[in-house]
Every structure is written in C-alpha cells, then in structure tokens.
Amino acid sequence: MSNIILQANRLVKTYTQRSGKFGFGTTLVRALDDVSISLTEGKTLAVVGESGSGKSTLARCLLQLQPLDSGEVLFAGQDLAKLSGSDLRAVRKNLQMVFQDPFASLNPRMRVGEIVGEGLLIHQLGNAAEQQKKVIAMLKRVGLTEADMQKYPHEFSGGQRQRVGIARALVLQPKVVVCDEPVSALDVSIQAQILLLLKELQAEMALSYVFISHDLRVVRHIADDIVVMNGGKVVEQGKVEDIYQHPQHEYTQNLLAAIPGKKAVNA
Amino acid sequence: MTAEMNEARPLLQLLNVSISPKKTPSRLLVNDVSFSIAAGKTTCVVGESGSGKSLTALSVMGLLSKQLQLTSGKVIFNDGLLNGKKSAEQDLTLLDEASLRKIRGAKIAMIFQEPMTSLNPVLTVGYQIGESLTTHLGLKGDTLKAKIASLLEMVGIPPSRANSYPDELSGGQRQRVMIAMSIACEPRLLIADEPTTALDVTVQAQILKLLDELKTRMNMGMLFITHDFGVVADIADNVVVMFRGEIVESGTKEEVLGNPQHPYTKALLDCVPDAEGKKPLKPIDYAWLKNTELKESGLNEDKGA
Numbered sequence: 001m002s003n004i005i006l007q008a009n010r011l012v013k014t015y016t017q018r019s020g021k022f023g024f025g026t027t028l029v030r031a032l033d034d035v036s037i038s039l040t041e042g043k044t045l046a047v048v049g050e051s052g053s054g055k056s057t058l059a060r061c062l063l064q065l066q067p068l069d070s071g072e073v074l075f076a077g078q079d080l081a082k083l084s085g086s087d088l089r090a091v092r093k094n095l096q097m098v099f100q101d102p103f104a105s106l107n108p109r110m111r112v113g114e115i116v117g118e119g120l121l122i123h124q125l126g127n128a129a130e131q132q133k134k135v136i137a138m139l140k141r142v143g144l145t146e147a148d149m150q151k152y153p154h155e156f157s158g159g160q161r162q163r164v165g166i167a168r169a170l171v172l173q174p175k176v177v178v179c180d181e182p183v184s185a186l187d188v189s190i191q192a193q194i195l196l197l198l199k200e201l202q203a204e205m206a207l208s209y210v211f212i213s214h215d216l217r218v219v220r221h222i223a224d225d226i227v228v229m230n231g232g233k234v235v236e237q238g239k240v241e242d243i244y245q246h247p248q249h250e251y252t253q254n255l256l257a258a259i260p261g262k263k264a265v266n267a
Numbered sequence: 268m269t270a271e272m273n274e275a276r277p278l279l280q281l282l283n284v285s286i287s288p289k290k291t292p293s294r295l296l297v298n299d300v301s302f303s304i305a306a307g308k309t310t311c312v313v314g315e316s317g318s319g320k321s322l323t324a325l326s327v328m329g330l331l332s333k334q335l336q337l338t339s340g341k342v343i344f345n346d347g348l349l350n351g352k353k354s355a356e357q358d359l360t361l362l363d364e365a366s367l368r369k370i371r372g373a374k375i376a377m378i379f380q381e382p383m384t385s386l387n388p389v390l391t392v393g394y395q396i397g398e399s400l401t402t403h404l405g406l407k408g409d410t411l412k413a414k415i416a417s418l419l420e421m422v423g424i425p426p427s428r429a430n431s432y433p434d435e436l437s438g439g440q441r442q443r444v445m446i447a448m449s450i451a452c453e454p455r456l457l458i459a460d461e462p463t464t465a466l467d468v469t470v471q472a473q474i475l476k477l478l479d480e481l482k483t484r485m486n487m488g489m490l491f492i493t494h495d496f497g498v499v500a501d502i503a504d505n506v507v508v509m510f511r512g513e514i515v516e517s518g519t520k521e522e523v524l525g526n527p528q529h530p531y532t533k534a535l536l537d538c539v540p541d542a543e544g545k546k547p548l549k550p551i552d553y554a555w556l557k558n559t560e561l562k563e564s565g566l567n568e569d570k571g572a
Contacts, residue, residue: 050467051438158316187315187494192538193550214467217497217540221548244542258472259542261497 005208006039006062006095006176011071013057031057033232035071037210039176044202044209046223046240048216048255054232055212059180062210063095064088075176093123096169100181102161106153112139112164113149119172138171139164142197159190163197170201178210183218195222216259220244228252276345276356277303278488279327279456284340286322286331286512292338297322298512300340302505304456309482309489311499311520313535314509320492323509324458327490328377329359329367346374346455373403376449378442380461385445386433392444393419393429396451403452418447422477439470443477450481457482458490463498475502496539500524508532530559 013032018025031054039045047055060066062073064080073080075091083091096119099105106115113135120131136146142163153161162182169177179198183191199222202209213219219226220240227237228251236249247253286297297319304310312320325331327342342359359367371377379385387395393415400406400414416426422443424436433441442462449457459478463471479502482489491502499506499520506523508516508531516529527533534556537549 050469188496189315189535189538189551192540192548195540196548196550215540216468217542220542221540254469256542258468259497260468260471260475260495261500262542 003041004038005041005076006210007074008035008037008058008062009072009074011035011058011061011073012069013054013061013066014069030232032061032068032071035229035232035234037227037234037237039208039210040225041175041208042202042206043224044211044222045225045227046211046213046219047227047229048213048219049229050214050255052231053229055214055229056180057232058229059097059178059210059212062178063092063097065097089123093119093172094175096172096174096177098162098165098169098177098179098182101185102158102165103153103185105165106161106168108153110152111149112144112151112153112156115153115164116149116167116171119168123172125172134171135167138167141201142167142170143193157190158186159193162186162190162194166194166197166201170205170207173205174207176208176210178212180212181214182211184213184215191218198222216244216255228255278306278345279304279490280341280343280345281323281327282341282343284323284326284342285338286319286326286335287338288334289336290334292336295338296335296512297326300509300512300514302507302514302517304488304490304505306455306488307482307486308504309479309491309502310505310507311491311493311503312507312509313493313496313499315494315535317511318509319512320509321460324377324460324490324492327359327456327458328371328375329362329364330377344370344375344456369403372399372449372454373452374454375456375458376452376454377458378445378449378460378462380464383433383438383441383465386441388433391430391432392436396429396444396448399448399451414451418451419444421450421481422447423473438466439474442466442470442474446474446477446481450485450487453485454487456488456490458492460492461494462491464493464495471498478502496524496536508535530556 011032012034015029015031016026017029035058037045047058049055061068068081075095078091080088080091116138117131117135120126120134135149139146139148144160144163156164183194186194195218201207211222223240226240226243228235228249230251236243236252243252244256247256280303282301284297284300285295287295300323302310312323314320326337331337337360343356344359345356396415396418397411400411406414415429419426419429424440424443436444463474466474475498493499503520506518506520507514508523510531516523516527516532523532527536534551538551540548
C-alpha cells in the first residue's frame with residue numbers, strides 16, 4: 001500500500017544575499033539545509049513553517065523549477081536532477097503545481113480556455129477537438145462552466161481563479177501536485193470549498209499532494225503526514241495525529257500553541 | 268444591546284449607518300449598520316471580503332474614498348471626561364475636516380492590515396511615531412525622544428531601533444511600530460483593520476496579546492476587523508457579523524460563537540477548520556442561505572435593530 005511516489009533526499013539550496021555597506025559583501029542563506037521528505041502515493045504531505053522557513057523553496061526545488069545545490073529528488077525511481085531537458089519535460093506532466101496567488105499566477109492576456117489547455121498543447125496530448133473536450137470537462141469538474149473558457153482571468157473572483165489554477169494543473173492528469181499555499185489568499189468560506197474540491201479530486205484521480213501551508217488548522221484537515229520546517233531545516237515529521245497530539249520539538253509546540261482560537265468558545 | 272453596554276454611555280455608537288457610491292446612491296454597500304463599543308472592550312466585526320466591514324471602519328474615521336458617501340446614519344463619539352470637564356457627545360459625521368483631523372490619531376487611531384505599505388520607507392520609525400506626538404501634544408526635543416523610547420519599549424522593540432528605517436525591521440516589528448504610532452497619543456478608541464492577517468501565526472499570537480494588554484491598561488475601546496474566527500475567539504468581547512453590507516447577527520462572543528442564531532453565522536462558522544480536525548468542513552451554500560434567509564427574515568429585522 002505504502003508506495004513512495006516522490007522522495008527527496010538531503011536537499012541543499014543556498015542563496016547569496018548582498019550584505020554589508022552598499023551591498024558589497026555577500027552572505028549565504030541556507031534556504032534548504034539537508035532536507036529529506038517522502039510522499040506516499042495517494043496521500044497528502046503537508047509542509048508547514050513560518051515565512052522564511054524554506055517551505056516554498058522546497059516546493060520549487062521538488063519540481064526542479066530551481067536548481068539544487070546538492071541532493072536528489074526521486075520520482076518513481078528517477079532522479080529528476082539528472083534528467084535532460086526533454087526527459088524532464090516528459091516527467092513534468094506528472095508533476096504539477098497550484099500556486100498561492102490566484103491573481104498573479106494566471107496570465108492576464110490569455111483566455112481561461114488557453115490557460116487550462118496550454119499544458120495539453122505543450123505535451124501534444126490529443127488533437128484540438130480532444131484537447132478542447134478535456135478542458136471543458138476539467139473546467140466543469142472544478143465548478144466552472146464551458147462559457148468560462150472565453151473569459152479572461154480578471155473576470156473571475158479569487159476563488160474562481162484558484163479553480164482555474166487547479167484545472168490547469170489537473171488537466172494533464174498528473175500523479176503529484178505541489179500546492180503552495182493554495183487557500184491562504186481566500187476567504188474562509190471559499191477556502192472550505194477549495195479544500196473540499198482538492199480532497200474530492202484527490203480521491204477521483206488518485207493524486208498525491210505536497211501541501212505547503214502556514215495554517216495549521218487547514219493542514220489538520222487535509223494532510224496525512226506533516227513536515228515541520230524552521231530555518232531551512234526539517235525539525236519534525238510524522239503522522240498528522242501524532243504531531244498535533246504529541247509535538248516533540250519546541251518549535252512545533254510553539255506553532256501549535258499560537259493557533260488562534262484554540263480555547264474553544266462554548267457557551 | 269446587552270445590559271453591560273447600557274450601564275455606561277458607550278464610547279462609540281454607530282446608528283443606522285449606510286454607505287453608497289456617490290454615482291449610484293441606491294446601491295448600498297453598507298446598509299443600516301448599528302452597533303456600539305464600550306471603553307475597555309473589544310468589538311470584532313467579522314465577515315467575508317465585500318461584506319462592508321472595512322468601509323464601516325473607515326466611515327468612523329471619516330476616511331471614506333471620494334467616490335463613496337455616507338447616505339445616512341450617525342457616528343456618535345463620547346470620550347467621557349476631557350481636561351477635567353465633561354465633553355459632550357459628538358456626531359463625527361457632522362464634523363468638518365479640520366475638527367476630524369484633531370480627533371484622528373489623538374482620540375481615535377487606526378492600524379492597517381499591511382505593515383509593509385503603511386509606513387513611510389524614507390523616514391525612521393522613531394520620526395514616524397513622533398509625528399502625531401508633535402502634532403497633537405506639541406512634544407519636542409528630549410521629552411519627545413523619551414516618549415518615543417517608552418512607546419517602543421511598550422510594544423516590545425528595543426528603543427535603539429528608533430533610528431531604523433522600516434525595511435530594516437521584520438513584518439511583526441513593523442506592525443509593532445504601527446501599534447506604537449497608533450497608541451502614542453493614548454487614543455480612546457483603536458480601530459484595527461485585520462492587523463495580523465499578513466503575519467505568521469506565532470507573531471500574530473504576540474501581537475494579539477499585546478493589543479489586548481494595551482486595551483486593558485489604557486482602557487481603550489477597540490474596533491477589530493477580521494475574517495478569522497480563531498482571532499475573534501481570542502480577542503473579542505462582542506461580535507458583529509456582517510454579510511453583504513448588513514449586520515446579520517451581533518452579541519457577546521459567547522452568544523455569537525457558542526450559540527449562533529442566524530443561518531449565515533452558522534454557515535460561516537462551519538467553514539472554519541478547527542484545530543482538532545474533528546469537525547467536517549462545510550462550505551457555504553449561498554443559494555440555500557438565500558432561501559433560509561427569506562424564510563427567517565423576521566430574525567433578520569430583529570437583529571438589525
């Protein structure tokens with residue numbers, strides 16, 4: 001049952017930052033410091049941490065959107081870093097991403113139909129008619145309509161745009177979807193809709209999620225396993241229940257204690 | 268509303284406030300909103316984007332955008348004793364810009380959501396905190412410096428950081444600077460518009476605690492705008508729930524969160540993920556809500572009053 005679909009071993013990624021007077025000096029920032037994670041097929045692995053903990057860098061490095069300094073990312077046994085451009089592109093069909101900001105991540109000059117269909121075009125999946133059919137089916141599945149294909153992103157609300165972003169990622173029928181704070185920019189009511197949609201789609205399409213979030217309440221609902229990051233390091237990882245009930249690391253304990261509204265109001 | 272609020276004159280009373288665009292006065296963005304805030308208490312206004320919660324807050328300060336107007340309503344401010352003599356109640360909506368300017372920052376202060384964009388990047392934080400002290404209280408020189416230092420200390424920033432520029436501070440520190448600025452003249456009322464939304468949870472917890480302490484110490488009234496029920500549970504005394512420009516429910520925190528009456532409040536609470544993960548998420552079914560609302564419209568009128 002427990003097939004590991006995506007595994008990252010000892011990832012290291014450093015950025016250089018200008019420092020000192022007039023920025024003449026440089027300092028190295030370790031965004032990922034020996035990070036290892038593994039994602040089980042059909043499950044959701046949440047990566048939690050505060051700003052600057054390296055969780056978004058991890059997301060980008062998993063998909064090879066940023067080169068690693070060292071370490072390997074294994075997808076179905078293949079090391080992604082060693083793949084050539086065309087081979088990597090072929091594998092990427094199986095690895096998709098849903099971005100945080102539904103306002104910035106959709107090209108404002110493209111129609112929604114083109115945005116969702118672009119992946120099919122690039123990977124040359126089916127002829128034009130088949131592609132359109134797939135796009136329409138996907139849009140309907142995420143709660144949009146066929147007519148929405150002709151619209152531009154600005155004509156949609158934040159929640160609807162996030163649905164477009166999800167349709168764009170899922171139309172290729174990927175195996176792994178990396179969601180980088182997919183609901184942080186949304187209202188709670190919309191957030192609940194999108195979380196449920198993600199869960200439904202996971203069951204239907206046998207998806208595995210890497211779910212990046214800073215909101216521990218959201219994570220509790222969607223994740224099976226958790227990785228807690230701080231300062232580029234993994235400080236704790238394990239099953240959701242274990243981490244929430246018996247956090248071992250001090251940082252995890254602080255994070256959990258800081259969740260607003262923990263003292264439930266029951267009048 | 269509640270017995271507690273009646274015993275003393277509330278600090279701030281919004282009476283039947285309605286706001287609309289100037290071009291289309293019939294389209295009410297905020298419709299007949301009334302609630303009050305007592306000194307030393309926190310009233311949270313909760314709602315989704317577009318519910319009119321921020322507009323309501325801006326109308327208190329007379330800071331509505333030029334395209335908008337207050338179609339009706341009063342904003343009664345009663346700051347109690349001032350300079351030893353009893354100051355009368357004022358309707359803020361009737362004041363001219365000059366009188367409003369005397370109140371803003373001095374008696375009513377505001378904290379905004381974005382600590383990154385609300386500070387001037389080319390002025391030191393010390394200067395920015397000192398600005399309202401000079402304007403409203405006429406402080407200068409060493410007294411001013413000492414006051415700035417003590418304010419920074421109060422919000423948990425080393426006084427030596429007075430010479431820092433905003434970009435040298437973290438998000439949480441910038442929000443602390445904003446708080447120091449807002450409480451500099453010891454306002455009677457603090458309006459906080461989603462002050463912790465842009466911050467990490469641990470920093471958010473610190474800022475909420477700080478605001479709560481300051482509220483108690485200075486006996487301020489606080490109008491706190493948020494969409495996060497977790498934050499409401501932590502900080503509110505009274506809660507006002509807004510939906511499409513109207514108040515659908517209001518009462519004490521225990522009443523509204525513990526025993527919500529309006530279908531919208533219930534639905535909104537159902538979409539909040541709880542920390543235990545036991546409660547299933549239930550998104551709001553707006554079509555259902557509309558029908559239920561029509562059926563229970565009696566309840567609606569009752570709560571608006």
